[in-house]
Amino acid sequence: MLDFHLHRQQGAFTLDATLKVPARGVTALFGRSGSGKTTILRLIAGLERPDHGHLRLDGECLTGGENDIFVPAHRRRLGVVFQEPRLFPHYSVRGNLRYGMPRALTPAQRQQNQSRLHEMVTLLGIEDLLSRMPGQLSGGEARRVAIGRALLSRPRMLLLDEPLTGLDGARKQELLHYIARLAREIEIPILFVSHDTRELFAVADRLALVDNGRITASGEIGDMLSRLDLAPQTGRFEAGSLLTAEVLSHDDDWQLTRLGLGAGLSLKLARLAMPVGRRVRLRLRARDISIALETPTHTSLRNALPAVIHEIESERGHASAELVLGIAGQRVRARVDRLVCQELGLKVGLGVKALISSVALSGPDVISLDAMDDDIPVVNAAQLSAAQPNATQTDTAQAKAPNDAGSASPAS
Numbered sequence: 236m237l238d239f240h241l242h243r244q245q246g247a248f249t250l251d252a253t254l255k256v257p258a259r260g261v262t263a264l265f266g267r268s269g270s271g272k273t274t275i276l277r278l279i280a281g282l283e284r285p286d287h288g289h290l291r292l293d294g295e296c297l298t299g300g301e302n303d304i305f306v307p308a309h310r311r312r313l314g315v316v317f318q319e320p321r322l323f324p325h326y327s328v329r330g331n332l333r334y335g336m337p338r339a340l341t342p343a344q345r346q347q348n349q350s351r352l353h354e355m356v357t358l359l360g361i362e363d364l365l366s367r368m369p370g371q372l373s374g375g376e377a378r379r380v381a382i383g384r385a386l387l388s389r390p391r392m393l394l395l396d397e398p399l400t401g402l403d404g405a406r407k408q409e410l411l412h413y414i415a416r417l418a419r420e421i422e423i424p425i426l427f428v429s430h431d432t433r434e435l436f437a438v439a440d441r442l443a444l445v446d447n448g449r450i451t452a453s454g455e456i457g458d459m460l461s462r463l464d465l466a467p468q469t470g471r472f473e474a475g476s477l478l479t480a481e482v483l484s485h486d487d488d489w490q491l492t493r494l495g496l497g498a499g500l501s502l503k504l505a506r507l508a509m510p511v512g513r514r515v516r517l518r519l520r521a522r523d524i525s526i527a528l529e530t531p532t533h534t535s536l537r538n539a540l541p542a543v544i545h546e547i548e549s550e551r552g553h554a555s556a557e558l559v560l561g562i563a564g565q566r567v568r569a570r571v572d573r574l575v576c577q578e579l580g581l582k583v584g585l586g587v588k589a590l591i592s593s594v595a596l597s598g599p600d601v602i603s604l605d606a607m608d609d610d611i612p613v614v615n616a617a618q619l620s621a622a623q624p625n626a627t628q629t630d631t632a633q634a635k636a637p638n639d640a641g642s643a644s645p646a647s
């Protein structure tokens with residue numbers, strides 16, 4: 236668990252942020268440009284010092300406390316990837332990747348290091364770059380090397396500040412899946428900053444909203460996105476909900492998949508390439524849900540789920556009303572015409588049917604919560620959590636004096 240209260244004055248900007256981050260899973264910092272997200276990451280990484288406050292990771296004080304501690308960046312054992320890759324210019328790509336890896340003292344350890352390096356190089360698609368120097372890489376290539384170096388260093392926590400900016404679509408998607416999978420398999424927390432709501436949808440378990448130097452709300456991402464009061468801050472996400480579900484069955488004749496939502500409820504959507512039993516996260520857009528008082532007949536809408544209206548926000552001057560429905564114990568946002576709301580007599584506590592078209596949902600709306608596609612190599616939990624005392628240095632090592640680099644040369 237990471238917990239902090241950090242205060243820092245930066246010119247006219249005041250940061251005063253408090254947050255608790257659980258021991259595992261991905262927490263996304265989300266907020267407009269200039270709200271203080273990078274400053275928070277830099278303070279956690281030890282690249283900046285707060286004016287006052289505290290920062291503890293797994294009970295160890297890294298900043299503040301009774302003795303006003305400040306553990307330097309390179310001793311924090313954090314994996315950091317910022318927007319600029321910051322590779323060591325005097326090491327080759329291979330040297331950069333090996334930099335933070337634990338020293339191999341036995342042939343077995345050497346073999347383990349080799350196979351982890353090989354997995355990472357394959358995943359990142361940088362086989363042909365290993366002998367190049369950082370000055371000979373494109374921006375996207377350097378970013379991939381920086382991500383690999385951070386992950387290979389066996390950090391206690393990963394700090395990712397827009398790590399996928401500049402990557403092409405396919406590579407971005409692949410790495411995104413890798414980060415999501417990694418987050419679910421390793422026992423270290425990840426703090427992730429991104430402006431891209433699709434990235435956050437794919438990887439974030441929790442959302443912390445940053446506004447003008449403060450963390451104004453935080454919680455499980457599905458709960459946060461279904462809160463109408465937070466809509467002004469979460470507005471860049473398309474209004475909707477994240478539900479957890481399970482793949483129940485496939486119908487190969489009609490190319491449909493049935494997802495179980497709990498409480499005996501299920502919905503159908505286009506066939507997913509996932510095995511039965513897979514737990515998934517499903518995104519339902521508010522605009523894709525219609526409301527009926529009874530289960531309609533003679534309709535193309537095949538998903539009619541019993542729901543109870545929990546909240547209604549209907550304001551004069553707006554054409555639509557926002558609803559929060561309870562479906563199988565999960566909160567689901569829906570958007571209907573205000574006029575329809577009045578004509579149907581919708582009110583809090585009323586039982587209705589939520590109608591969802593099976594074609595409104597597609598593959599990208601469904602993210603696996605279990606192990607991802609089995610052909611993507613992954614560093615397993617045991618490998619990552621078996622951190623060696625000397626295994627450190629990722630981008631934070633840049634904070635060290637250049638001649639320190641010699642004492643922490645790439646692991647063999």
Ligand SMILES: Nc1ncnc2c1ncn2[C@@H]1O[C@H](COP(=O)(O)OP(=O)(O)OP(=O)(O)O)[C@@H](O)[C@H]1O
Nearest residue numbers: 245246247248266267268269270271272273274275
């Ligand atoms: N060295 C500095 N001196 C004075 N003000 C600074 C300094 N660095 C950043 N700021 C200001 O601090 C505020 C927060 O900056 P920060 O980079 O943390 O925002 P951000 O949320 O990460 O933004 P973005 O999403 O655009 O990356 C901004 O108003 C910025 O102008």
